[in-house]
Amino acid sequence: MSTVRVITNILEANDRIARQNADMFAKAGVYVVNLMSSPGAGKTSLLERTVDALQGRYRLGVIEGDIQSSVDAERIGRRGVQAVQVNTGGACHLDGNLIRDALEEFSLPDLDCLVVENVGNLVCPAEFKLGEDVKVMILSVPEGDDKPLKYPLMFQESAALIINKVDLLPYVSCSVERIEDRARALNPKIEIFRVSCTTGEGIDAWTGWLADQIARKRAGVLP
Amino acid sequence: MSGNRVDGAGGPLYIARVHELSLAQAILDTVQQQAASHGASRVLSIRLRIGELSAVVDEALTFSLGIIGKGTAAEGCAVTIEHVPWVVRCAGCGIEYRVEGGLPVCPACRTPGGATLTGHELQIVEMDIE
Numbered sequence: 215m216s217t218v219r220v221i222t223n224i225l226e227a228n229d230r231i232a233r234q235n236a237d238m239f240a241k242a243g244v245y246v247v248n249l250m251s252s253p254g255a256g257k258t259s260l261l262e263r264t265v266d267a268l269q270g271r272y273r274l275g276v277i278e279g280d281i282q283s284s285v286d287a288e289r290i291g292r293r294g295v296q297a298v299q300v301n302t303g304g305a306c307h308l309d310g311n312l313i314r315d316a317l318e319e320f321s322l323p324d325l326d327c328l329v330v331e332n333v334g335n336l337v338c339p340a341e342f343k344l345g346e347d348v349k350v351m352i353l354s355v356p357e358g359d360d361k362p363l364k365y366p367l368m369f370q371e372s373a374a375l376i377i378n379k380v381d382l383l384p385y386v387s388c389s390v391e392r393i394e395d396r397a398r399a400l401n402p403k404i405e406i407f408r409v410s411c412t413t414g415e416g417i418d419a420w421t422g423w424l425a426d427q428i429a430r431k432r433a434g435v436l437p
Numbered sequence: 438m439s440g441n442r443v444d445g446a447g448g449p450l451y452i453a454r455v456h457e458l459s460l461a462q463a464i465l466d467t468v469q470q471q472a473a474s475h476g477a478s479r480v481l482s483i484r485l486r487i488g489e490l491s492a493v494v495d496e497a498l499t500f501s502l503g504i505i506g507k508g509t510a511a512e513g514c515a516v517t518i519e520h521v522p523w524v525v526r527c528a529g530c531g532i533e534y535r536v537e538g539g540l541p542v543c544p545a546c547r548t549p550g551g552a553t554l555t556g557h558e559l560q561i562v563e564m565d566i567e
Contacts, residue, residue, distance in 0.1 A: 215481060215567045220471055224463050224485075224559040306456055337492050338456040341559070363539030366523075367490045370553070399540050399549030402528070 228342055231310030235317070235345025242322035244275075245431040246330065247424070248344050250368065251352035253334030256378040258286045259411035260352060260420075261329060265293045267421040272326040272428055277316045279308040279333045286331065296320065307338040310345060327428045336365040340372075347431065348373040355379050355388040362396035369397050374405040376420060381410040457494060460559070461501035465511060467561055472510045477566035482515040488558035489523040489536075514564075523556030 223229065239246050251257050258278075265274060276297040278286040287299035298319045300312050313330065320328070330346065332339040340349070351372040353361055356379060362369050369375065375397050377390055390408060397404050405423060409416035464483065472480050483502075487493050499516045506512050525541040526533050529548030536556075542549050 215565055216475070216477075217563055217565050218471055218475055219563045220467070220561045221563075222467050222561045224460055224467070224561060227463060227466060305459060307459070309459070338459070341456075341491065342459070365492075366539060367492065367557075370490070395549070396540055399542065402550050 225341065225343075228310045231314055232343035232345040235310055235313055237345075238317065238322060239328070239345060239347070242325070243432050243434075244322050244325045245327045245428040246344075246346040246348075247327070248330050248332060248339070248346035248349045249352070250332045250336070250339045250349060250372070251334060251354070252336050252357060255334070255352045255354040255357065256411050257331050257334070257352055258289055260376060260378065260409070261290055261331060262293065263409075263411050263414065263417045264329070264421055264424065265290065265295050267417060268327070268425060268428075269293070269295065271425065273324060275320050275325045275328045277308075277313065277328065277330045279312070279331055281306070281333060302333060306333055306335045307342050308332050308344060309342045313344045326432065327424070336361065336368050340365075340368045340370075348427070350374045350376065352376045352378050353393060355382055355390065355393075356386045358387075359389050359392040359396070362393065362400055366400050369400040369404065372401065372404060374407065374420075374423065377406065377408045378411060380408050380415060381413050456492075457497035458501045458505070460493065461498055461505055464502065464561060465505055465509065468511050468514075468564060469509060471564060472566050475566055478510060479567050480511040480514045481565040481567060482517065483511070483564045484517045484519065484562045486519045486521055486558045486560040486562050488521045488556040490553070490556040491559055493518075493559075519562070521555050521558045524554045525551045526554055527551045 249257050274295050276290045276295055278297055278299045282301050284299040287297040290297035298316045300316050349372045351368055377393055394406055407416055407420040409420055468480055468483055495518050502516055523536040524533055525536055527543040527548055528551040529543055530546040532545050534544050
């Protein structure tokens with residue numbers, strides 16, 4: 215018997231594919247968002263609002279990750295945006311490989327921004343890199359203000375936090391201030407947007423931030 | 438891992454299992470490569486180092502490894518998991534402390550937040566082969 219010292223990151227193979235994806239995105243100047251939340255927090259509703267605000271100014275593409283079904287891709291596709299559905303067949307997160315396969319459906323040079331809607335889950339999507347520029351997470355107020363305590367990694371990894379369904383605040387026991395304080399304790403640089411995809415409140419601030427990010431990525435790539 | 442069990446929406450054990458199943462597959466791939474490159478026919482044990490922030494459930498990970506390891510050099514191998522606590526350097530006073538209760542708040546000066554020093558680990562450390 216012999217002992218072999220390995221010291222390998224368990225997710226190294228995925229990280230490597232994610233870096234290859236990131237290189238492809240950089241070459242094409244495409245800004246990529248990995249959008250994460252629990253099921254029902256409003257990822258697809260936010261995407262619909264985002265598409266409505268940015269379509270015409272930017273060329274958008276969407277990858278829809280779900281365990282099964284294609285209802286989300288159909289919702290986005292109805293708005294005239296290319297949406298590719300990826301079914302994980304049981305797995306609770308997307309990974310670099312699934313994204314690489316889905317990219318065959320897109321012409322990257324014809325896109326400014328690609329949004330990947332991850333599988334609804336606050337645990338593992340934080341762990342599996344896709345090659346994205348940023349992770350953005352949504353927390354909806356009915357889920358409660360204790361979520362930063364339960365899923366700290368998700369808040370640490372996200373560049374932006376969207377607090378959705380603020381129109382429901384009068385009806386739920388949730389403090390937005392407490393969410394924000396806790397999120398900033400975990401991640402002092404996190405950008406926070408309070409929105410309602412139902413009323414449209416706060417959507418402009420979010421899409422303004424996103425548009426700025428897309429423009430920066432393009433500026434970094436163009437000579 | 439105590440106090441950090443996955444309780445996400447949609448069915449706790451199901452989500453826990455599939456999370457760990459992906460990790461188990463990644464571990465098995467590396468272990469098989471290493472065993473082959475050392476000319477080993479059997480993997481007797483694997484030692485892992487897993488940070489508190491990773492929300493890995495030990496039983497689900499070893500269970501997954503046991504199932505997908507069948508028929509490979511790693512079939513029946515022992516799995517040891519070393520847990521690495523979540524340690525933060527305070528952004529205010531600079532002391533290092535272990536995070537308790539889910540949020541990094543300095544026990545000395547009460548400043549929230551700081552750089553995470555350990556707790557993100559997801560590593561294969563070593564393995565015994567023959």
